[in-house]
Amino acid sequence: MVQAPSHPGAHEGYMPGFGNDFETEALPGALPQGMNSPQKVNYGLYGEQLSGTAFTDIRPERTWCYRIRPSVKHSKRYEKIDLPLWRSAPNVDPDVVSLGQYRWNPVPHSDTPLTWLTGMRTMTTAGDVNTQVGMASHVYLVTSSMVDEYFYSADSELLVVPQEGRLRFCTELGIIDIEPQNIAILPRGLVYRVELLDGPARGFICENYGAKFNLPGRGPIGANCMANPRDFKAPVAAFEDREVPSTVTIKWCGQFHRTEIGHSPLDVVAWHGNYAPYKYDLKTYCPVGAILFDHPDPSIFTVLTAPSGQPGVANIDFVLFRERWMVAEDTFRPPWYHKNIMSEMMGNIYGQYDAKPQGFVPGGVSLHNMMLPHGPDRDAFEGASNADLKAVKLDNTMSFMFETRFPQHLTPFAANEAPLQDDYIDCWDSLEKKFDGTPGKK
Numbered sequence: 001m002v003q004a005p006s007h008p009g010a011h012e013g014y015m016p017g018f019g020n021d022f023e024t025e026a027l028p029g030a031l032p033q034g035m036n037s038p039q040k041v042n043y044g045l046y047g048e049q050l051s052g053t054a055f056t057d058i059r060p061e062r063t064w065c066y067r068i069r070p071s072v073k074h075s076k077r078y079e080k081i082d083l084p085l086w087r088s089a090p091n092v093d094p095d096v097v098s099l100g101q102y103r104w105n106p107v108p109h110s111d112t113p114l115t116w117l118t119g120m121r122t123m124t125t126a127g128d129v130n131t132q133v134g135m136a137s138h139v140y141l142v143t144s145s146m147v148d149e150y151f152y153s154a155d156s157e158l159l160v161v162p163q164e165g166r167l168r169f170c171t172e173l174g175i176i177d178i179e180p181q182n183i184a185i186l187p188r189g190l191v192y193r194v195e196l197l198d199g200p201a202r203g204f205i206c207e208n209y210g211a212k213f214n215l216p217g218r219g220p221i222g223a224n225c226m227a228n229p230r231d232f233k234a235p236v237a238a239f240e241d242r243e244v245p246s247t248v249t250i251k252w253c254g255q256f257h258r259t260e261i262g263h264s265p266l267d268v269v270a271w272h273g274n275y276a277p278y279k280y281d282l283k284t285y286c287p288v289g290a291i292l293f294d295h296p297d298p299s300i301f302t303v304l305t306a307p308s309g310q311p312g313v314a315n316i317d318f319v320l321f322r323e324r325w326m327v328a329e330d331t332f333r334p335p336w337y338h339k340n341i342m343s344e345m346m347g348n349i350y351g352q353y354d355a356k357p358q359g360f361v362p363g364g365v366s367l368h369n370m371m372l373p374h375g376p377d378r379d380a381f382e383g384a385s386n387a388d389l390k391a392v393k394l395d396n397t398m399s400f401m402f403e404t405r406f407p408q409h410l411t412p413f414a415a416n417e418a419p420l421q422d423d424y425i426d427c428w429d430s431l432e433k434k435f436d437g438t439p440g441k442k
């Protein structure tokens, strides 16, 4: 296992707030004040803008970087490389049946050392990367740090949900460390290197081809609860001035390209702007829910939402099912049976999920695709139908959902290589017909 290299010059620290216009400098006076593009930048730095939206967007997102070399010096001629297990939409395989309720055990680690790039395993794709709609879901298996190797995705923003092991993202705009029950967001176009802090590391990725993740509108809930803006953390500036042979790999329109350079591209000494990576501690998510009877739609648990072009219909919702109190009276408390236009990729971070007491284990994944019925298994149904409805703490549980308006297509890896539970659909077999026409029967 390759250990993370040390970072003698690294700054550590984070700045709180969601989508703030941050400013940060790793050397005093490196950040120009009162203007973006002075004739000469302090320390001989180059000024450069990284734009995450069109210039004319209603709310433009961009960051001004002051760096040792401009990004054109981190880019030479490209050669295509193959990362066959990292797939992009459209990826519809005629031999794969995506229509069905599916569940997988955790994808196991192998003896082969795997980095962030070689360890990515695409489970599903949706939409079209070329038109910037939809998403892909992946499981990552990392046992090796990237060394003098850098990456960016021109296709997508990456939402990272660790389930096992700690990771360090050394990015152009600073350093982010995450562990299970944290998430990280890596914006489109941001260059970074991924190191293993302790491993092996496994987790889930939502690769968002569309508009960026944002906080959902809280509506009548008001200004507090759910995910609060101050709990999102962007890194302070940190830079490397290291001249060693290095590679930069770029994901662009679903294909991978590599270029060779002679130095670290993580050379931004100071930056300001609102287009930055960030992390969030899922334990700070403040759930709101039923306090008398019934329960609201699961959208009440949305952490982040990435809009589609249709108001109120998400390209992706990232939804969290965490510890909470269950207090509703005369109510079937687990998620109800349903069939939904949205397609739901779920992952278990730890513990036990209330609709599926068995089988959906930490590291495991399930898929309930567009307009396919699903709901509690028999044990969950019988247990919840006969439970003494006192206040109960739903403890030892954290699962999430990547929900998209688009159908999700299985990759050949998900269908043929990942540890699919062939008997998952049987979990509903033993649900009984209870109806016999007798009034008042329950």
Ligand SMILES: [Fe+2]
Pocket (backbone or CB within 6 Å): 338, 340, 344, 368, 374
């Ligand atoms: Fe569902």
